[in-house]
Amino acid sequence: MLIRRRIFPKEMESTKVASFQSLTENVGRFDLTNKSVLIPEMNRIGTHLIAATFRGFGINAKVMDTCKGLDLGNEYTSGKECYPCQITTGDILYFLKTEKEKLGNSFNAEDYVYFMPEADGPCRFGMYNKYQRIVLDSFPEINRVKIGSLTTKDGYSLTGIIEKEQVRDLRKTAYFSVVVADILDRLLWRIRPYEKEPGMTDEFIEKSMHFMENSFEANGGNQKFDKILDKLNEIIGEGKVIIDPNIPPKPLIGIVGEIYLRTHVHANQDVIRILEKYGAEVVNASIAEWVNYTTYDRLRDAKIGFYLNLKQLRLGPMMKYLKQILSFKGDLFYQEIKQKQVYKKVRSLIDLAEDHKVAHLENILEKKDIFCFDVGTEACLSIPGIVEYARDGYNGVVNVYPFTCIPSTITSAIVRPLMNELKIPYLDTPYDSSIQPGRETAIRTFMYQAHQHFKQHGRKKH
Numbered sequence: 001m002l003i004r005r006r007i008f009p010k011e012m013e014s015t016k017v018a019s020f021q022s023l024t025e026n027v028g029r030f031d032l033t034n035k036s037v038l039i040p041e042m043n044r045i046g047t048h049l050i051a052a053t054f055r056g057f058g059i060n061a062k063v064m065d066t067c068k069g070l071d072l073g074n075e076y077t078s079g080k081e082c083y084p085c086q087i088t089t090g091d092i093l094y095f096l097k098t099e100k101e102k103l104g105n106s107f108n109a110e111d112y113v114y115f116m117p118e119a120d121g122p123c124r125f126g127m128y129n130k131y132q133r134i135v136l137d138s139f140p141e142i143n144r145v146k147i148g149s150l151t152t153k154d155g156y157s158l159t160g161i162i163e164k165e166q167v168r169d170l171r172k173t174a175y176f177s178v179v180v181a182d183i184l185d186r187l188l189w190r191i192r193p194y195e196k197e198p199g200m201t202d203e204f205i206e207k208s209m210h211f212m213e214n215s216f217e218a219n220g221g222n223q224k225f226d227k228i229l230d231k232l233n234e235i236i237g238e239g240k241v242i243i244d245p246n247i248p249p250k251p252l253i254g255i256v257g258e259i260y261l262r263t264h265v266h267a268n269q270d271v272i273r274i275l276e277k278y279g280a281e282v283v284n285a286s287i288a289e290w291v292n293y294t295t296y297d298r299l300r301d302a303k304i305g306f307y308l309n310l311k312q313l314r315l316g317p318m319m320k321y322l323k324q325i326l327s328f329k330g331d332l333f334y335q336e337i338k339q340k341q342v343y344k345k346v347r348s349l350i351d352l353a354e355d356h357k358v359a360h361l362e363n364i365l366e367k368k369d370i371f372c373f374d375v376g377t378e379a380c381l382s383i384p385g386i387v388e389y390a391r392d393g394y395n396g397v398v399n400v401y402p403f404t405c406i407p408s409t410i411t412s413a414i415v416r417p418l419m420n421e422l423k424i425p426y427l428d429t430p431y432d433s434s435i436q437p438g439r440e441t442a443i444r445t446f447m448y449q450a451h452q453h454f455k456q457h458g459r460k461k462h
C-alpha cells in the first residue's frame with residue numbers, strides 16, 4: 001500500500017507496507033498499564049465518561065480531539081470507506097502528529113494504545129482497525145502505536161487489558177457510565193427545546209459532563225455508584241429549572257440509525273439542533289441499547305450453538321455453549337436491571353424516554369415478519385425501534401447514517417413503506433464530509449409534516 005503524502009517531519013515519511021503480520025500482532029487486547037489510551041470521540045458525553053472510568057481504574061485514558069484531522073482522514077482513505085472510518089483515521093493521525101510536534105525526541109510511539117473496537121457481522125466496522133493498522137504501519141515513527149480492540153464477538157470482554165481481578169468491576173462501571181451518559185444526553189434533548197434563554201442548556205450540560213467525569217474518576221474504581229447517582233440527581237434537579245413552563249409541548253421526533261453518525265454531532269452536522277430549530281423535541285436511540293444488543297446477540301448465538309449440538313448429542317461443545325449461555329445471561333440480566341434502576345430513579349424527577357428490552361424488539365420483528373436477528377447489525381435495533389416510536393405516538397422519525405451504510409440502507413428500504421402505511425413522517429439523512437445544500441430544506445419540510453401530525457394526533461408523554 002502506498003501512502004501518498006508526507007504529513008509528519010521528514011524522518012516520518014510514509015513507506016510501503018510489505019507485510020500484514022501486524023494485523024494479528026498489533027491489533028487486539030493489550031495490557032493498558034502505563035500506556036496512554038487514546039479514545040476517539042463518538043457521543044461526546046459517553047466518550048468522556050468512559051475515559052474517566054478508565055482513569056478511575058488507573059488507566060491513563062484521554063479523548064482525542066475530533067474532526068480537526070478530517071483532511072488527513074480524507075487523504076489517507078480512498079473514499080470508499082464509511083465516513084466514521086475517515087473521521088477516526090483523521091483523529092488518530094492528527095493526534096499523533098500534534099503529539100510528536102509537542103514532545104519532539106521524547107515522543108515514543110510505544111507509550112500509546114489507540115482504542116478502536118470492532119463488530120462481528122456483515123458490515124464494514126470490523127475492518128476499521130485493520131485498515132487503520134495499515135495506515136499507521138506505513139509511518140516508521142508511529143508504527144509501534146498498538147491498536148487496542150474490543151469486539152462484539154465476545155460481548156466486549158475486557159479480559160487482558162487490566163489485572164484479572166479488576167475486569168468485572170471495570171466492565172460494570174463502564175456499563176454504568178454508558179447509562180449515565182445516555183441520561184445526560186436525554187436530559188439535554190429534553191430541556192433544550194424549552195430553555196428559558198438560548199444557550200443555557202448547552203452551557204449547563206457541558207459543565208455537568210465535567211462534574212460527572214470527576215465523579216466517575218473518584219468513585220468509579222470503588223463502585224460507589226450511589227455517590228455518582230446522587231450527583232446525577234443533583235444535576236437533573238438543576239436542569240429542570242432551565243425549562244420554561246410557558247413553552248407548550250412540541251412535536252416529538254425519534255432518531256435511529258448508525259451509532260457513530262447519530263451520536264457524533266460534527267459528523268451529523270448537528271442534526272438534532274437543526275430539528276429543534278424547526279420546532280422539534282428529539283429522542284435519539286441510546287448507546288446502552290447497543291451494548292445490551294451485543295450481549296443479547298452473543299447469548300442468542302450460544303443458545304443456537306447449544307441446540308445444534310444437542311441434536312447431535314455432542315457433549316463437549318454442549319458444555320462449552322452452556323457455559324457461554326450462563327455467562328451472557330448473567331451479563332444481560334445485570335445490564336438490564338442496572339439500566340432499569342437508574343432510569344427509575346431519574347424518571348421520578350423528570351420525564352425522560354426509556355429504552356426497550358432487546359428481547360421485546362426481537363419480538364416485534366418476529367411478529368411483523370419484516371427482518372430477522374439472524375442477519376445482525378444495527379438494523380435489528382433501528383427497524384423495531386421505528387415501529388415502537390410509531391406505537392408510542394411520536395410525530396416523526398429520522399434515520400441518521402453514513403452515506404452507503406449497509407444496515408441503515410436496509411432499514412430505510414424496509415421501513416419506508418411501513419411509515420407510508422402508518423402515515424408517520426419519515427426522513428433519511430445520509431452524511432459524508434460534504435455539505436448538501438438541500439439538507440436543511442428537507443429537514444424543514446419533514447418538520448412541517450411532523451407539526452401537521454402533531455396537530456392531528458397530539459403526542460404521547462414519555
Ligand code: SF4
Nearest residue numbers: 082123124125405406
Ligand atoms: S454500520 Fe454502516 S457505517 Fe458502520 S461500518 Fe457498517 S456499513 Fe459502515
